[in-house]
Amino acid sequence: MKTLHPLTWWIWSLLIVGAVISANNSWLAGASVAGATLLVWRYAPDAPWARSFWFSLKIGALILIIRTIVGILIGVPIPGTKIFELPILPLPDWLAGIRIGGVITQERLLSSIHEGLIIVAVISLFGAAVSLTSPHKLLRVTPIVIYEFGVATVIATSALPNLVQSISRIRRARLLRGDEKPSWRSIALPLLEDSLSRSLELAAAMDARGYGVSRKRSRYRPILWRGTDSVVVLTAALILTFTLVALN
């Protein structure tokens, strides 16, 4: 497959995110996660940033689990088929209206999972866009006029892949110190410093090479918007229109 325009997947994922949120439908959310997985598995290049998607899936799964547990434990009771019952935790009077525990109904469980799934879909679609697009290419199509914005975007989008790369390196080093289960803090600290310094290095390199000096910019090999790009974006736009028109 010819490489697509770097903006294609970003526009695509933004449109699909719009569709998922407007449809508010867990089937569509699930389908979009499956679709994104398929696309990344099939088309993501063999590059360091391609692993970002799997990382975002993991984070999504974690959020889904936490969201579901919190959702069924705390909140307003929804009547319906009873699955099981938990003892109600007594709370002080001023917290009236909030209940911890109680009857867990099928409806309550489903609505928690439903909300969680929408969040997972949004996160994984963002991850897919990062995985499918090289952050460097993205930089090349950013208009010079929004120079500061361009630098910030590149640093932000290259931060996630850098993070994923650094995590595995630091975890390995930690294992070597005989630390079988490294604590969250002991990884986070070097990690943060590592990715920050890398992103700063990139910004310095761009600065040193004259990025943003000239308002106009020539193209060595122009990045073309091809037919395939239009097809991808149009498909996503159609799905969004459909959810906006048909489902509301």
Added chain:
Amino acid sequence: MVLVIGSTGTGKSSLLRLINGLVPHHTGGILAGDITVDGISTQLVRPGELAHLVGIVGQNPAQGFVTDIVEEELAFGMETLNIPPDVMRKRVEEVLDLLALAHLRNRAISTLSGGEQQRVAIGSALVMNPKVLVLDEPTSALDPIAAEEVLSILHRLVHDLSLTVVIAEHRLERVIGFADRIIHIAGDGSAEINLPEEILKRSDIAPPIVHLARALGLSDVGLSVRDVRRMTEEIRNSGKDIAAPKLQLGDISISTQNLSLTYGKKRALNNVTTQIYQGEIVALMGRNGAGKSSLLTTLVGINKQSSGSSKICGFESSDLKGQVRRERVGFIPQEPSDLLYGQSVQGECQQADKDCQISPGTTFALLQRIVPSINPETHPRDLSEGQRLALALAIILSAQPQVLILDEPTRGLDYQSKALLVGLLKNFAKELNRSVLIATHDVELVAELCDRVIFLAEGEVVADGPTLDILLSSPAFAPQVAKVMAPRQWLTVSDVLRAVAE
């Protein structure tokens, strides 16, 4: 070509980045005085506006790449300066030819070897037709052959295009022959610029041939192997052969049997079979990408997808875990800072004491034996390269491992820290009868320190033997003193002194 020398942390990198204004525009700080490049003061313009005058190549070129493909990377700088496409194409072609990159033009940068990446970085600075090219330790990550390639290209640029090249480097033996002048930065930040002969007569930072000239009491310091060879003919004829030191070998501490490792389709290690004994210091050499790091990580058991067997002190590498691993093998990765996560040197040492269940203060005492001047309150990130390595070493050694493995320990180290490291490792191996395995490109370190060299190419062991034989068998890997003294088999200054004394 101007060479900038000085101990680590004296401000070489800062000086280089002053030239194109990255300091202070990008780092902050107060700048007194002024710098002009081609008549333009760096105070008045942003670094980007000097892009057509100054090309800069950082310590780690991989982190400075802005695109993915070699050709696009070369064009990036010109694109931002809005240079017309036809001019761009012509310049890219010229640079591709000049740096012998033409066959790599469509390759993804991440798949290139270290030497090739360095050439791409130099190329992307050169396409702008700069008047000044600034390089920060351009050869520290490169094997001797790749380093030679890069330096000879720079040499040609200086002579053919009358480019000004400013270069900071710790391994003087590699660059000294090319330098026209030297800027020496002393510990207090004062700098002196002069001819290499003048600076090296007095400086404590000097390549091995200068030390050789001083030790032999020669009237002049020679800067090239050829100069010193002329001055030492008599010594070569009169010196006695020195007996090779007898090695007392203990039991086997590391053994591998048909060890193989593949990443996807690429074979990183291919049937590696070798033994390393107690009390032995072994160097693992080979070109960039030969599989050195893969072998080390497999030995310590973090690459589990290998076939064949590798044992450390009778334990399978892949079974090593937690405390057992800590007490069998200590591993210092290429970035020693990966091992550190404390808020201060003191905290780091206390954590190590706790991990190894030794009495509090032991690790810190060990650290103070290595670097006495270290401040316990310092944050590990603020330490110099050498101090950070010392801290990592102290932590690893506090567990008293049977085997010590180091990956490129001398990258970014000055001569002083290197001498310290040599002493420490010799002590560890010989006094305690433990084994040391070092992956390195630094032939001078190998000559000083190692008993044996294992040479890897494409994941296979191509040579395995005493340091003397391996280093002398190929001119690219011969240390400077050996080149001066060829055909006599003396590797280091102390070898020569002993030969003369006997």
